[in-house]
Amino acid sequence: MSVTVLFLGPLRDMAGAPDAQYPAPLDWEGLLASVPPAVAEQLHEPRVHVACAGKVLGDKAALIAQDGDEVALLPPVSGG
Template identity: 75%
Template sequence: MAVTVVFLGPLRDMAGEDSREVAAPLDWEGLLAAVGDEIAGQLRNERVNVACAGKVLADKAALLAQDGDEVALLPPVSGG
């Protein structure tokens, strides 16, 4: 049983990989532990969003990913 965590944008560069399989079920604290300190620090920033099973979470701390779910880490979009 696994959840796929997908790193996007600069978070992919920090992680050094596109995605990572982690044990399911996965909650917010489990996600922070699974991604390491540097990325966990970024995730705590309100401008970084988390999507689970294709839906952006209004409250990241409410994350509860199940087996087969994809959790995408969405950094802020820059541009002008």
């Protein structure tokens, strides 16, 4: 039973991989404890969003990912 966490944009470089598997269920505290420290630090930034099962969470701390869910870590979008 696991949750797939996708590291997008610069978070991928910080994680050293495009994704990782973590035990389910996975909540906010579990996510912060599981990802590399540099990624966990970025997740505290208000401009970094979290999506679970295809839906962006309004409150990251409300994360409850179940077995088979995909959690995407979305860095700020830049461009012009």
